[in-house]
Amino acid sequence: MADRTPAERLDRALDSLLTGGLATRERELRPLLDTADQLRLALAPVPVSARFEADLARRVAAGRRAGRFDLHVPTWLLLTGAVSSAAVGVGVTAYAVWRGTHRSS
Amino acid sequence: MSEPMPSGPLAFDPAAERPTQPDPDRSAVSAAQGDPADFGVLYHRYLDAVYSYAFYQLGDHHDAEDATARTFMAALRGIGSFRNEGASFRAWLFRIARNTIANAHRTRARRRTEPMDAISLEPPAPDADPAGLALRAEEARRVRAAVIALPDDRRQVVLLRFADGLSAREIGEVLDRSEGAVRVLLHRALKDLAEQLHR
Numbered sequence: 001m002a003d004r005t006p007a008e009r010l011d012r013a014l015d016s017l018l019t020g021g022l023a024t025r026e027r028e029l030r031p032l033l034d035t036a037d038q039l040r041l042a043l044a045p046v047p048v049s050a051r052f053e054a055d056l057a058r059r060v061a062a063g064r065r066a067g068r069f070d071l072h073v074p075t076w077l078l079l080t081g082a083v084s085s086a087a088v089g090v091g092v093t094a095y096a097v098w099r100g101t102h103r104s105s
Numbered sequence: 106m107s108e109p110m111p112s113g114p115l116a117f118d119p120a121a122e123r124p125t126q127p128d129p130d131r132s133a134v135s136a137a138q139g140d141p142a143d144f145g146v147l148y149h150r151y152l153d154a155v156y157s158y159a160f161y162q163l164g165d166h167h168d169a170e171d172a173t174a175r176t177f178m179a180a181l182r183g184i185g186s187f188r189n190e191g192a193s194f195r196a197w198l199f200r201i202a203r204n205t206i207a208n209a210h211r212t213r214a215r216r217r218t219e220p221m222d223a224i225s226l227e228p229p230a231p232d233a234d235p236a237g238l239a240l241r242a243e244e245a246r247r248v249r250a251a252v253i254a255l256p257d258d259r260r261q262v263v264l265l266r267f268a269d270g271l272s273a274r275e276i277g278e279v280l281d282r283s284e285g286a287v288r289v290l291l292h293r294a295l296k297d298l299a300e301q302l303h304r
Binding site for chain 1: 141144145148149152153154156157160161166169170173174177178181182241244245246248249252263264266267268270272273285288289291292295296298299302303
């Protein structure tokens, strides 16, 4: 299907420009493609420092280990633990209230 | 601080005329979802691109490193819930980066930040012609300053297209716009820039 709008034709031409392909022969798009070429050069990839790359790689690796631990803790075990803790808390509180009530009477 | 994760299916233009490209990261994503130890492949594949995206918006190496780190840690936490339906991993990752950078803009202290257009990005080659280098550096500075002056939506589209090489479809997934809307934004942005730079 033929491209219909200037925006679509420009996008196709940019695909070609950014992948090192042939430039379009459309005169209407030439000024925009010249600007696009300036952008391509001015917005080149910014180098990452080796120190930062190594530091973040270590953090990602540590995060991966934490993630693996999370995966190996079953949900039912976490839920059981939470419910048990809550039950113990409620029980202890109820006992303390009961003891307090009986002492004061 | 945890970064907001993209939720639900990302924007997808059903009327797009071009066929959907298969996600080139599909196998690496599946591997990382099965075993988080495999996330390193994706980290090394996209580190430079995410860092460049952050740097060109924040204009400061320290802030760009912080935003990049937050982006990858958030992606690592969320990789298990990523579903490869209608949006590529790359678009999903850049959407996290975009949210992270927006947070950085909102919360960073009002300390002095060197303007992006004044930063030397690469050390000059020892045998390079100094006059030619200075001319090219000045030209690049002028172009980056013009990009920074664009309205936010046009600036985002230009950076994602030229600094990171995303397609119009992927940019639409990042920005929650249709592919057609992204093309129109890009067309307008280039017209604005052409007028400014060739005045």
